Amino acid sequence: MAVGRKKISCPPYAEGTALSERDISERRVTIFEDHPNLVYSWTAGQAMSRFLNELKNGKLIATKCEKCGRIIFPPRIYCELCYKPIDGWVYVKDTGTVQTFSISYIDPDARPLEKPVIVAVIAVDGASPNMGIMHILGEVEPEKVYIGMRVKAVWKPENEREGAITDIKYWKPWRDEND
Amino acid sequence: MEVEIVKGLKFHKKQDVAIVGAGMTTFKRRLLETGKELSYFAVKQALEEAGLDIKDIEMVVMGSAPDAFDGTALKGEYLLDGAGGSDRPYLRVFVGGGTGVFAPIAGYWHVASGLADVCLVVCEEKMSCCHPHPQSAFKYIWDPILDRPLKPNLIWIFALEMRRYMHVNNIRHEDIALVSVKNKANALDHPCAQVAEKITVEDVLNSEPMALPVRRLDVSPPSDGAAALIMVAPHIARQLTDEPVWVTGVGWALDTTHWTNRDLYFPRYVAEAAKMAYRMAHITDPRKQIDVAEPYDPFDYKELHHMEGLGLAKKGEAPILTREGVTARDGDLPVCPSGGLLGVGNPIAATMGVKACEIYWQLAYRAGKRQVAKEVTTGVCQAWGDLMQVGTVMVMSNKR
Amino acid sequence: MPAIVGVGYSGFNANTPDLSWKEIMYEAAVRAYEDAGIDPRKDVDSFITCAEDFYEGFAIFDEFVPDQLGAVLKPTCTVCADFLYGLATAYMQIESGLAEIAVVEAHSKASDIKTFGEVIRHAMDPIWLKGVTNAHPYYLAALEMSYYMNKYCITQEAIAEVVVKNKRNALLNDSAPYGAKLTVEYALKSPFVFYPMRKIEIAERADGAIVFVVASDEMARKITDSPVWIKGVGWWSETSNYDIMSFEARYAYKSAKMAYRMAGIENPSKEIDIAEIDDRFAFKEIQHIVALQLAGKYDVCDLMSEGYFARNGSLPVNVSGGNLGVGNLLEATGGQKALEIVIQLRGEAGRRQVDCEIGVAQAWRYIPTASGAVAVFGV
Numbered sequence: 001m002a003v004g005r006k007k008i009s010c011p012p013y014a015e016g017t018a019l020s021e022r023d024i025s026e027r028r029v030t031i032f033e034d035h036p037n038l039v040y041s042w043t044a045g046q047a048m049s050r051f052l053n054e055l056k057n058g059k060l061i062a063t064k065c066e067k068c069g070r071i072i073f074p075p076r077i078y079c080e081l082c083y084k085p086i087d088g089w090v091y092v093k094d095t096g097t098v099q100t101f102s103i104s105y106i107d108p109d110a111r112p113l114e115k116p117v118i119v120a121v122i123a124v125d126g127a128s129p130n131m132g133i134m135h136i137l138g139e140v141e142p143e144k145v146y147i148g149m150r151v152k153a154v155w156k157p158e159n160e161r162e163g164a165i166t167d168i169k170y171w172k173p174w175r176d177e178n179d
Numbered sequence: 180m181e182v183e184i185v186k187g188l189k190f191h192k193k194q195d196v197a198i199v200g201a202g203m204t205t206f207k208r209r210l211l212e213t214g215k216e217l218s219y220f221a222v223k224q225a226l227e228e229a230g231l232d233i234k235d236i237e238m239v240v241m242g243s244a245p246d247a248f249d250g251t252a253l254k255g256e257y258l259l260d261g262a263g264g265s266d267r268p269y270l271r272v273f274v275g276g277g278t279g280v281f282a283p284i285a286g287y288w289h290v291a292s293g294l295a296d297v298c299l300v301v302c303e304e305k306m307s308c309c310h311p312h313p314q315s316a317f318k319y320i321w322d323p324i325l326d327r328p329l330k331p332n333l334i335w336i337f338a339l340e341m342r343r344y345m346h347v348n349n350i351r352h353e354d355i356a357l358v359s360v361k362n363k364a365n366a367l368d369h370p371c372a373q374v375a376e377k378i379t380v381e382d383v384l385n386s387e388p389m390a391l392p393v394r395r396l397d398v399s400p401p402s403d404g405a406a407a408l409i410m411v412a413p414h415i416a417r418q419l420t421d422e423p424v425w426v427t428g429v430g431w432a433l434d435t436t437h438w439t440n441r442d443l444y445f446p447r448y449v450a451e452a453a454k455m456a457y458r459m460a461h462i463t464d465p466r467k468q469i470d471v472a473e474p475y476d477p478f479d480y481k482e483l484h485h486m487e488g489l490g491l492a493k494k495g496e497a498p499i500l501t502r503e504g505v506t507a508r509d510g511d512l513p514v515c516p517s518g519g520l521l522g523v524g525n526p527i528a529a530t531m532g533v534k535a536c537e538i539y540w541q542l543a544y545r546a547g548k549r550q551v552a553k554e555v556t557t558g559v560c561q562a563w564g565d566l567m568q569v570g571t572v573m574v575m576s577n578k579r
Numbered sequence: 580m581p582a583i584v585g586v587g588y589s590g591f592n593a594n595t596p597d598l599s600w601k602e603i604m605y606e607a608a609v610r611a612y613e614d615a616g617i618d619p620r621k622d623v624d625s626f627i628t629c630a631e632d633f634y635e636g637f638a639i640f641d642e643f644v645p646d647q648l649g650a651v652l653k654p655t656c657t658v659c660a661d662f663l664y665g666l667a668t669a670y671m672q673i674e675s676g677l678a679e680i681a682v683v684e685a686h687s688k689a690s691d692i693k694t695f696g697e698v699i700r701h702a703m704d705p706i707w708l709k710g711v712t713n714a715h716p717y718y719l720a721a722l723e724m725s726y727y728m729n730k731y732c733i734t735q736e737a738i739a740e741v742v743v744k745n746k747r748n749a750l751l752n753d754s755a756p757y758g759a760k761l762t763v764e765y766a767l768k769s770p771f772v773f774y775p776m777r778k779i780e781i782a783e784r785a786d787g788a789i790v791f792v793v794a795s796d797e798m799a800r801k802i803t804d805s806p807v808w809i810k811g812v813g814w815w816s817e818t819s820n821y822d823i824m825s826f827e828a829r830y831a832y833k834s835a836k837m838a839y840r841m842a843g844i845e846n847p848s849k850e851i852d853i854a855e856i857d858d859r860f861a862f863k864e865i866q867h868i869v870a871l872q873l874a875g876k877y878d879v880c881d882l883m884s885e886g887y888f889a890r891n892g893s894l895p896v897n898v899s900g901g902n903l904g905v906g907n908l909l910e911a912t913g914g915q916k917a918l919e920i921v922i923q924l925r926g927e928a929g930r931r932q933v934d935c936e937i938g939v940a941q942a943w944r945y946i947p948t949a950s951g952a953v954a955v956f957g958v
């Protein structure tokens with residue numbers, strides 16, 4: 001087989017016509033615009049329905065699998081590793097540990113935020129290691145956040161809770177009483 | 180019926196699979212052409228290189244990421260005629276951002292199974308259709324109950340993963356920024372590049388914060404573009420070329436949806452995918468046996484993270500290889516000689532053009548100014564996607 | 580030749596308020612693994628799901644697949660097409676040596692979609708077609724129906740017969756939510772909603788999930804005494820341009836041809852014992868019967884009224900009740916078709932059992948496409 005350097009250089013040419021943002025905003029090119037009305041309402045299912053109802057009570061609930069011994073959070077009705085139904089429900093604490101965090105300067109549409117948001121993955125106390133959720137941190141300066149920081153959920157007042165993950169307003173720094 | 184199943188794939192296939200042509204469009208933030216037109220351009224170029232006509236194509240595989248970018252449901256059906264899928268078997272596969280290497284894997288099984296002798300693989304992405312920003316489409320990738328109410332931006336997950344990777348392995352941002360510097364410079368030699376430039380580590384560290392630790396220059400841009408690849412059976416390859424490149428290994432793996440239940444510092448999904456591909460390609464020591472690599476680099480830390488997943492570096496040691504110049508184009512293990520996503524652009528699935536197509540061109544010695552300095556026999560490309568979840572790996576060789 | 584060694588399903592129901600789509604997938608998967616006698620965590624090499632983002636309401640649906648199938652950290656992928664395409668994918672992976680046991684899944688949670696017409700409209704070419712009218716996109720099927728009826732003298736009565744037959748068949752299928760005992764006269768009184776299409780000729784949507792366990796020849800013989808062989812698979816696309824589609828289901832003709840060739844079938848109308856074909860609009864059953872070469876285009880109407888395609892006829896079509904009886908299952912449509920064929924070939928269909936050795940399942944990718952797939956099964 002003939003290997004070695006060749007005169008051929010690939011890709012031999014680059015096709016495509018670049019546009020600037022103004023070409024679009026000033027409609028210098030032909031544009032078709034559409035705003036589809038796509039509406040879905042997902043049934044939450046057994047695991048998430050229970051989870052959301054417990055949020056209304058100010059509680060975090062997990063499921064357990066006796067085969068692998070995991071306390072699974074967020075809860076599901078099956079253990080995905082053992083592939084069997086879960087063996088019961090257990091409450092976990094509303095305290096936890098920051099596994100990793102980020103300071104976000106942009107919103108979901110990549111527009112700048114007025115005030116940066118601190119987002120974190122929090123491993124929840126009482127669940128198996130690494131069993132966490134993503135949420136927001138509050139009552140803390142961005143530069144004070146560190147991996148391993150202990151945090152506690154700050155709940156909305158009971159009458160404002162609606163059974164959504166936002167029933168927890170944010171998580172704030174917290175010191176264990178035994179420390 | 181209780182039967183003890185003894186597993187162990189032997190990878191018995193009906194026929195070997197060779198690559199004989201590739202093509203790609205320019206990658207730009209906004210292109211005038213529609214997704215169909217871009218697909219057409221890429222296919223045309225691949226057919227030209229292979230010396231084939233569209234009539235010779237038996238089956239077509241389409242790879243394209245979320246429908247939400249192009250703003251068309253059943254996007255595969257919409258792109259069909261531009262991709263050469265008219266009047267033939269046509270199938271779209273989808274593993275999020277991992278599609279750029281997964282589509283050629285699907286092309287592989289079309290040929291290896293004996294169902295097709297000539298299979299065209301097309302990848303397309305037109306992210307600029309989505310307004311106000313391509314990232315808006317990513318609002319809908321999140322779990323509607325656990326994540327969406329928090330109004331997340333896509334960059335969040337990467338920032339969280341990057342921070343964890345840095346924390347566990349004790350890596351500084353300066354070491355990661357070197358990847359962006361290297362790839363953007365490599366891209367200066369790529370005719371399709373969108374953001375090729377000479378920059379410094381300081382430029383990266385001082386660029387605008389997006390979701391810290393991620394800054395503007397840590398990230399590849401959203402792009403429009405398309406790429407194509409032609410895969411054939413050995414008896415066809417023999418007629419077309421003296422130097423086909425063979426697909427010797429493929430692998431893919433998808434980790435749990437619950438990404439907040441995983442330790443993000445190491446990409447297990449890439450390691451599992453690589454294990455499958457290496458077993459098939461008889462690779463036992465990837466660092467020694469692989470000559471050139473194109474790991475997926477939508478973020479600078481991702482190249483390092485994926486090198487470790489691919490076994491090209493030990494855990495936490497990819498930054499050292501980068502700092503020592505091992506991964507430079509003239510180094511001992513060139514990584515992303517194309518310029519990668521950081522330099523050439525990131526039209527999600529169409530990054531096949533800088534991953535699978537680039538490794539093919541490198542092994543065929545057709546990469547021109549981008550050709551790596553060392554002799555090459557075996558290369559690996561890899562992509563990654565979903566919620567930091569899927570790894571797709573393909574190993575190629577210019578020796579059968 | 581790969582074989583089906585296990586099947587499981589959940590549904591089919593007009594809606595499923597108590598379970599999430601993840602949970603119906605789980606239910607179907609558990610049953611399929613039990614049927615095959617395998618452990619998904621140890622024995623399966625590849626998992627394939629068939630889904631379209633906008634039918635699910637997610638931007639990257641693939642993310643949400645692995646856990647409920649037992650596929651965590653295993654080779655898992657999405658095919659953006661009908662279940663039968665997924666089956667073809669499993670076939671190719673097995674023949675390529677990438678898997679010895681592969682799992683194929685498809686589901687419909689159509690009841691979660693609140694604006695179904697808009698979702699279909701969103702699949703139309705944004706420049707050519709989308710803006711033409713705000714009418715419900717079912718009109719695309721009505722246009723095709725009008726063309727086909729005129730060209731081949733298909734009668735309103737024959738189309739009404741399809742509705743009557745399938746809804747009646749569904750009465751013997753406990754999993755079919757839309758069964759009914761009707762007369763042709765009654766069906767012909769149903770109002771036109773998209774002339775010449777009547778309301779009763781359009782399949783209502785349904786929820787459900789189907790999981791198949793597919794094994795290589797060697798493995799199938801090891802793990803089961805009653806494999807159902809996949810004798811042939813085929814899939815085909817005509818074009819993405821609605822304007823130039825054949826309106827004669829050439830996609831079905833071509834994909835059947837591919838599958839028949841693989842299966843060594845030369846005379847389909849004689850060799851095939853049972854067929855389950857896409858009838859999401861009643862006229863489509865007639866069109867697909869012709870495309871699959873199960874009857875001539877000028878005989879099909881007469882045969883339909885003679886009961887040739889009835890459950891006790893010479894070539895039973897849609898014994899399960901078809902989509903008119905079971906419902907429009909979106910990308911799981913081909914799954915329900917294949918499921919019925921497998922159950923029939925195994926002799927497990929109970930009161931609706933027909934005598935058969937070779938069966939064919941066919942599905943279309945629905946409006947606005949001209950793509951579809953076919954699979955031929957045998958024992």
Ligand SMILES: [Zn+2]
Nearest residue numbers: 065068079082
């Ligand atoms: Zn368990």
